[in-house]
Amino acid sequence: MTTPTLPTIPPNPDSAIAIARDVRARTRTAHSITRESLDRLHAINPAINAFAQTFADTALAHAKWIDEQCAASHAAHLPLAGVPIAIKDNICIGPDATPSPTLPGIAGKTTCASRMLEHYKSPFTATAVSRLIRAGAIIIGKTNLDEFAMGSSGENSAFGVTRNPWNHAHVPGGSSSGSAAAVAARICPVALGSDTGGSIRQPAAFCGLVGLKPTYGRISRYGLVAYASSLDQIGPLTTNVADAALILEIINGQDLHDATSSSRAPFLASNVFESISANATTSSSPPHIGPFRIGVVRKAIDAANHPAVTQALHRTIAAFKARGDTIIDIDLPMLDAAIAAYYVVAPAEAASNLARFDGVRYGYRATLAPNEGLETMYARSRGQGFGPEVLRRIMLGTHVLSSGYYDAYYITASKARRAILNDFNAAFEGINTNFACDVILMPTTPGPAFAIGSKTTDPMAMYLEDIYTVAINLAGLPAINIPAGFTNYADQETQPLPVGVQLVGRAFDESRLLAVAHALESALNIKPPQLP
Amino acid sequence: MDTTPHQSHSSPSPLTPDEVRRITRLARIELPEARLAPLGQDLATIVAYVNRLRALNLEGVEPLTHVADETNRLAADEPGPTLSTQTLIDMAPESDGLFVKVPKVLDDQGGGA
Numbered sequence: 011m012t013t014p015t016l017p018t019i020p021p022n023p024d025s026a027i028a029i030a031r032d033v034r035a036r037t038r039t040a041h042s043i044t045r046e047s048l049d050r051l052h053a054i055n056p057a058i059n060a061f062a063q064t065f066a067d068t069a070l071a072h073a074k075w076i077d078e079q080c081a082a083s084h085a086a087h088l089p090l091a092g093v094p095i096a097i098k099d100n101i102c103i104g105p106d107a108t109p110s111p112t113l114p115g116i117a118g119k120t121t122c123a124s125r126m127l128e129h130y131k132s133p134f135t136a137t138a139v140s141r142l143i144r145a146g147a148i149i150i151g152k153t154n155l156d157e158f159a160m161g162s163s164g165e166n167s168a169f170g171v172t173r174n175p176w177n178h179a180h181v182p183g184g185s186s187s188g189s190a191a192a193v194a195a196r197i198c199p200v201a202l203g204s205d206t207g208g209s210i211r212q213p214a215a216f217c218g219l220v221g222l223k224p225t226y227g228r229i230s231r232y233g234l235v236a237y238a239s240s241l242d243q244i245g246p247l248t249t250n251v252a253d254a255a256l257i258l259e260i261i262n263g264q265d266l267h268d269a270t271s272s273s274r275a276p277f278l279a280s281n282v283f284e285s286i287s288a289n290a291t292t293s294s295s296p297p298h299i300g301p302f303r304i305g306v307v308r309k310a311i312d313a314a315n316h317p318a319v320t321q322a323l324h325r326t327i328a329a330f331k332a333r334g335d336t337i338i339d340i341d342l343p344m345l346d347a348a349i350a351a352y353y354v355v356a357p358a359e360a361a362s363n364l365a366r367f368d369g370v371r372y373g374y375r376a377t378l379a380p381n382e383g384l385e386t387m388y389a390r391s392r393g394q395g396f397g398p399e400v401l402r403r404i405m406l407g408t409h410v411l412s413s414g415y416y417d418a419y420y421i422t423a424s425k426a427r428r429a430i431l432n433d434f435n436a437a438f439e440g441i442n443t444n445f446a447c448d449v450i451l452m453p454t455t456p457g458p459a460f461a462i463g464s465k466t467t468d469p470m471a472m473y474l475e476d477i478y479t480v481a482i483n484l485a486g487l488p489a490i491n492i493p494a495g496f497t498n499y500a501d502q503e504t505q506p507l508p509v510g511v512q513l514v515g516r517a518f519d520e521s522r523l524l525a526v527a528h529a530l531e532s533a534l535n536i537k538p539p540q541l542p
Numbered sequence: 543m544d545t546t547p548h549q550s551h552s553s554p555s556p557l558t559p560d561e562v563r564r565i566t567r568l569a570r571i572e573l574p575e576a577r578l579a580p581l582g583q584d585l586a587t588i589v590a591y592v593n594r595l596r597a598l599n600l601e602g603v604e605p606l607t608h609v610a611d612e613t614n615r616l617a618a619d620e621p622g623p624t625l626s627t628q629t630l631i632d633m634a635p636e637s638d639g640l641f642v643k644v645p646k647v648l649d650d651q652g653g654g655a
Binding site: 130131133134226227240266269270271272273344347349350351353354361365368369370371372373374375378382383384385386387388389390392393396401402404405406408409410412418419421422423424425426427428429431432468469470473485486517 | 562564565566568569570571572573581584585587588589591592593594595596598600603604605606607608609610611612614615617625629630633634635636642644645646647648
């Protein structure tokens with residue numbers, strides 16, 4: 011049962027929730043909203059390169075059908091009626107992607123921003139995308155990314171860099187670079203990304219968005235091209251917490267196509283917000299309304315090496331205190347080992363997952379001389395089809411898994427992974443402090459979006475961009491980026507860049523995480539400057 | 543929190559071309575000779591960084607390879623929709639309409655390459 015103490019959502023005409031409400035009430039049409047979204051896409055995309063493909067014809071056809079459903083009073087099961095959504099191009103969309111068998115399917119490509127899959131057309135659709143479409147969403151296009159989701163800047167795409175809408179000389183973050191840029195540029199209110207080591211939260215921080223990585227197992231990975239299967243998770247990038255909650259409710263839940271998708275009770279937005287529910291069901295668990303106990307990783311905050319990040323964290327702590335929440339200093343001693351553990355575990359899994367790209371059944375096949383055979387075809391197709399960062403990670407993963415190195419690297423990293431999870435659990439259970447934390451506050455990134463080209467020559471410098479995000483994937487926990495301010499450069503010529511903070515929740519407790527996130531969002535009340 | 547990449551090591555000695563070749567062979571990756579040295583340098587830098595794992599005290603800690611708490615489940619043994627053979631054949635870079643075509647499996651030396 012919902013209680014009257016749950017927060018209600020202030021009207022924001024550009025939010026997914028408001029669009030769906032208006033389309034269902036027929037005060038706006040899905041067709042006109044889709045048209046506007048596509049017009050904005052065509053006007054802005056040449057400057058930022060956020061989209062790899064657009065689906066104007068099917069999007070407009072699907073929107074028209076949604077309007078017909080609403081006119082025929084069939085809108086009750088369309089909680090995302092007419093909401094334009096972009097999908098990261100490592101998530102499969104096939105010809106079966108349509109809200110009705112009477113309509114054409116989308117039938118785009120799934121390129122992973124790689125030459126290897128440049129012409130690949132998936133014959134099926136990811137479960138998360140099917141669920142969005144079934145809920146009435148309009149898929150407008152697929153977004154650029156770091157090749158195979160490997161990167162932290164959007165610069166590793168075979169199809170060109172994506173630019174940060176706030177400042178085109180800066181990166182949007184990665185690997186969900188295009189999804190973040192598309193929502194930041196307000197081309198669409200929602201995009202799906204994937205997060206293996208921070209690939210939703212870091213670009214969300216760089217672009218001033220809410221970015222949610224759900225608990226491992228919350229969302230089916232069926233149709234997500236695998237990078238590191240024990241870490242990968244799909245999640246939404248949105249402009250506000252309530253939209254993230256709605257999207258999570260729609261795409262989460264068990265899926266027989268993914269054995270790691272959880273059989274636990276699915277997340278319901280109505281646990282967090284009054285009047286938001288995709289399925290018009292009532293809350294199944296008591297709501298979280300605070301005051302909250304916020305664990306603060308003091309070491310990480312003291313070490314934040316950019317003044318804008320430090321300011322954002324102090325502003326966040328002050329906002330929690332002003333609300334009456336309790337701040338608890340905690341230590342996660344193993345956090346320092348997270349990057350090292352991640353860059354063993356993730357490449358090891360990548361080396362194994364990407365072994366399937368061999369030029370035989372699909373994807374790129376290299377040209378051979380008449381005397382060359384199958385082995386040469388495998389090796390040349392892979393050498394030519396994969397970009398530099400993907401090759402680097404495959405080789406690193408191959409090395410750490412190879413005979414003589416496996417124990418020293420992979421087993422040690424897996425032990426460190428357990429130790430990292432134990433640290434988080436100790437904080438959530440209050441083992442060292444006697445205060446069980448509701449959520450943990452950390453930086454999302456070491457600094458704001460960096461300049462394009464500034465980290466491309468040093469892979470290790472790029473990897474350290476993920477220092478605050480990878481531990482959460484290793485532990486499988488849910489975490490969210492919340493916009494917490496902007497840089498304030500003295501130089502007035504420079505456009506301010508967004509800065510975010512990260513909240514980490516208990517496993518499968520997105521209800522509490524999103525309740526705290528919304529409380530923080532309301533308390534900070536960030537008024538963004540105008541986009542250039 | 544250590545955010546400086548090169549604090550723990552100064553310019554590690556790169557992996558030798560032979561070591562890089564060993565990895566490319568295992569990974570089934572063919573690269574022009576000129577790319578091996580820079581790749582060896584990159585890998586050495588990353589390996590030097592991840593070597594800090596060896597300094598941790600992880601005595602008695604069980605390795606964690608997967609956080610999912612699901613046990614394996616079996617699908618019902620019932621036929622369901624599958625992709626057609628034609629759909630799969632059409633995805634192949636080369637086919638004769640019925641089979642996926644690959645180059646010869648045995649090389650000119652008379653054995654598997």
